[in-house]
Amino acid sequence: MSVVHRVRLPVGATPMVEVGHRVEPAEVLATRRAPRGGISVAVAAPLRRSPADAAKCLLALPGATLDAGSILAQDDRGRQVRVGEACILLGYDLDDGSAMIAPLSGSEPVLGHVRGEVVSLESNAIELRIAGALVTGVGGSGNAVHGELRVAVHEPGDELRASAIDVGATGRIIVGGSRASAETLTRARAMGVAGIVLGGILDKELRDFEATQLRRREIGGVRGDFAVILLEGFGKVGFDPGLFAWFRTHEGRMASLFGETARLYVYDAGPPPARRALPRPGDRVIAHRRPHAGQGGELVRVIDRPYAFASGVVGRAALVRFEDGHTAVVPVANLEATEPLSGD
Amino acid sequence: MTTTLVRADMALLLDVGSAWAKAGVIGRVRGRWRLVAHAAQPTAWGATALRRSLVDQLTASVDPRLVHQLDDLIADANRIECHTARRPARLAVVAVSRELSGSAARRAAEAAGWQVVETVTVDDGRTLADRLSMLQAAEVDAWLIAGGFDGSRSPRALEAAALVAAARRVEGGAVIWAGSASLAAEVDRLFEPGALSVIGNPRPDARHEEPAALRAHLAGLLRDAVTPEDETHLSSVAFPRAIGALAGATGLRILGVDLGARSATRALAEPDGTFSSRVHARGGLAGTVLASGAAARVARLAGDAGEEAAVADLLQTLRARPSTLPQTPEELSATQTAARVQLAGMLEEGVVGSLDLLVGAGRTIAAAPRPAQAARMLLDGIRPVGVTQLAVDAAALLGPLGSLPDDEIGEGLALLGEDLLVPLGTAVVCRGGVPGRLAMRVTVHRSGWPSRSPIEVRSGQLQAVTLPRGQVAEITIELLGGVSLGAPRRSPRIEVNATGGAVGLMLDARGVPVGLPKRSDDRRTVLAGWRDSMARESPAGSERVA
Incomplete structure (x- = not known):
């Protein structure tokens, strides 16, 4: 199985790979020279002109990128103002006759954070084919990270506790359960965990954690990357048991996790249990939304006539026997069929 | 046959x-x-x-x-x-001031249907390097630059333009200059020929906001450049066309609001059939979560949707799984309150003048389990001051009919007749007044029915009087205690006809905006009272009070 991952290149990036090139997660795909803070360069004074006159001598327009040593301004007597380092010209101040430039840093790497083969190369993106499976989530947070998968809960509905995070989790992507508190996330980050895969999390706890991290970043107290992905929903939502079993079979595999875009690549993995809208009787299903969010079961039958739920909403309904033994009527719109793993 | x-x-x-x-x-x-x-x-x-x-x-x-x-x-x-557009059109806004030019530009862009994926302002507290890096990484269809008051030569506005020139690839999307008119020529030189459009400044000075020209240009750009498909089949275009045709055919002033999963559309049509519309790219239910403090606001306004944390999870669920249904009363309450919040956001600038008919569309409103719930969403979200008929597009017919050729829309509307809309009734919404004091005295006359004593409505109250679909009542409204129905009137007694519907006659003296008690227990009591006053089944001719 393979999937394609697209790496967007920022403006001005120079690709360092070619089509057919095989890359590792930490490999440099391209380099870029990122702008640094703006500085002022005197223009009018070296040209011995008034600010207004000196403005007419500028050879570059705002927004232009200049190489080191390029002429920024020149007058008819041969006087020149050059930039000492590569920069972006951002403006010219008519009051004091200076130019605002943003010097460009030394070469910075653009990483793909995935292992794969380059299949296309464009000015704004590189596409990589990954031998493995893609699991997409409904939300997430954090940067791109990679590491080995490690399952840290026993059951798909278990909450990931802070006590489950130990030194063995360092550098790994932890597969948790139905929820992780802000305290657990904070401990995971402190222990050097690369990322966490959860069925659900309380939105408030994720936001609280993000706010804490932001404050710590501002004061320079956070190093390294960390990402979280939610696969099922917000709130205390367990994994689909089939998907949890799939993670168990892939424990120890390398994976790349993109928190912001809620994508998880698991290398050399077979396809995860597929999801299908509009389940049929006999299908194994996963329920979304309360009161059954994250619960798996079997769709026993679809009710013939429109059904009025406790909310008063009328819709197509199905009788579902959940894996904890209870049965309930659930809107079909809130169910997805999950394909069983081969061998189930 | x-x-x-x-x-x-x-x-x-x-x-x-x-x-x-x-x-x-x-x-x-x-x-x-x-x-x-x-x-x-x-x-x-x-x-x-x-x-x-x-x-x-x-x-x-x-x-x-x-x-x-x-x-x-x-x-x-x-x-x-x-159908809705295949993908949202993405825009980066670069402006001088977060509060003035930036917010005006952002509002205009969102009201034109664009999804603003990046907003950078010269005063946003970021470093210059961060701003440039963010813009260089942005993947957008167009760039909007704003800043500088007309007549001034703001170096900061030029800096904003330079940021875009530095971050954008050549032929990397249209650029719109909506800043100081006197800088337009200088800004034009920063981009390849033909890339820049110069539009009237939405903040020509510190006191005025004039976003109409920018909004119209952005709406045109959205249609021409980003969604070149047959635009009349886009719901955001078809729905307003149907509202316009309906207004022209009925001679009514109509506001239509279509609250979708991702975006929302409002269309205001005059009795002659002319209309204006706005598409709010993040105005749909999924967009609620993006508003700062939305969960707290929804929890507060709903009263019975649970704690803020639970509401926050629900709002995220509406974003992540928009085609699911609320199964519990708490989830339904939070969803409908989110709809009210989004409607209020669409109407931030208000509607000038009174409306004759307010039409709600979109699943959350038009397929609400009870007509009273649909009416509450429209009343609380829009606050239509005056005497207004309310209706919902329950079968979602307006959009498809609006996609017909111009000369066939009216015919289609007429053919469907009473199947087109489900009337909810007539709302009388007043503003002003002193809490607890008498705001309106309303007498309802129906031919064939015995005369009844006037209904007294106090400020802060919401009452519903059963008036079935198809019935018309003459109502006399006596305004008391400084309340008004919007337009200035010579006489404090107003006589109008009210048409019936699934809810009936709604007498709403809760003010604009709706005032709520600060104490949570009091607030819940008041909210429950309003809910019950609209929802209770009652014998014909009786009123429900809260």
Whole structure:
């Protein structure tokens, strides 16, 4: 199985790979020279002109990128103002006759954070084919990270506790359960965990954690990357048991996790249990939304006539026997069929 | 009736949204065109399941000889279809001031249907390097630059333009300059020929905001450059066209609001049929979560939706899984309150003048389990001051009809007649007044009914009087204690006709905006009272008070 991952290149990036090139997660795909803070360069004074006159001598327009040593301004007597380092010209101040430039840093790497083969190369993106499976989530947070998968809960509905995070989790992507508190996330980050895969999390706890991290970043107290992905929903939502079993079979595999875009690549993995809208009787299903969010079961039958739920909403309904033994009527719109793993 | 005739006399109206697909079958019944079946389902279920739903409904009512042909008849029927845009159009806003030029530009862009993926302002507290890096990484279809008051030469506005020039690839999307007019020529030189459009400054000075020209240009750009598909079939275009045609046909001033899963559309149409519309890219239910403090606001306004943390999870669920349904009363309450919040956001600038008819569309409003809930969303979200009829587009017919050629929309609306909209009744919304004091005294006269004593409505109260669909009552409204119905009037007594509907006559003296007690227990009590006053079933002619 393979999937394609697209790496967007920022403006001005120079690709360092070619089509057919095989890359590792930490490999440099391209380099870029990122702008640094703006500085002022005197223009009018070296040209011995008034600010207004000196403005007419500028050879570059705002927004232009200049190489080191390029002429920024020149007058008819041969006087020149050059930039000492590569920069972006951002403006010219008519009051004091200076130019605002943003010097460009030394070469910075653009990483793909995935292992794969380059299949296309464009000015704004590189596409990589990954031998493995893609699991997409409904939300997430954090940067791109990679590491080995490690399952840290026993059951798909278990909450990931802070006590489950130990030194063995360092550098790994932890597969948790139905929820992780802000305290657990904070401990995971402190222990050097690369990322966490959860069925659900309380939105408030994720936001609280993000706010804490932001404050710590501002004061320079956070190093390294960390990402979280939610696969099922917000709130205390367990994994689909089939998907949890799939993670168990892939424990120890390398994976790349993109928190912001809620994508998880698991290398050399077979396809995860597929999801299908509009389940049929006999299908194994996963329920979304309360009161059954994250619960798996079997769709026993679809009710013939429109059904009025406790909310008063009328819709197509199905009788579902959940894996904890209870049965309930659930809107079909809130169910997805999950394909069983081969061998189930 | 032969099969051929039936085939000729059936049409399928489809509204395919990003989350839900709605279909209505219209057919000729005893010489009249009627809506004979209607179904709605998650779009992901596909066309076959939708057709199956329609067939199941029709099986019970059609000529038995046609039962086995229904699937083919529907598949072959004329299709009148509208749909939401395939993907949102993305825009980066670069401006001088977060509070002035930046917010004006952002609002105009969102009201024109653009999704603003990046906003950078010179005063946003970021470093210059961060700003440039963010913009260089942005993947957008167009760039909007704003800043500097007209007549001034703001170096910071030029800096904003330079940021875009540095971050944008050549031919990397249209650039719009909506800043100081005197800088337009300088800004134009920063981009390749033809890349820049110069539009009137939405903040020409510190006191005025004039976003109309920018909004119109952005709406045109959205249609021409980003969604070149046949625009009349876009729901955001078709719905306003139908509202315009409806206004022209009825001579009413109509506001239509279509609250979708991702975006929302509002259309204001004048009695002559002219209309203006706005598409709010993040105005749909999924956009609620993006507003700062939305969960707290929804929890506060709902009263019975649970704690803020639970509401926050629900709002995220609406974003992540927009085609799911609220199964519990708490989830429904939070969803409907989110709808009220989004409607209020759409109408931030208000509607000038009173309305004759307010039409709600979109699943959350038009398919609310109880008509009173739909009425509450419209009343609380829009606050239509004055005397206004309320209705919902329950079968989602307006969008498909609005996608017809200009000369056929009116005909389509007329053919469907009373099947087109579900009337909720008439709302009398006043503003002003002192809490607890008498705000309105309303006398309802109905021919054939005994005279009743006037209904007294106090400031802060919401009352509903049963007035069934199809009935008209003459009402006399006496305004008291400094309250008004919007427009200045010579007489404190106003006589108008009120048409009935599923809710009836709604007398709303809760003010604009609706005032709520600060103490949570008091607030919950008041909210429950309003809910009950609208929802209680009551004998005809009686009023429900809260």
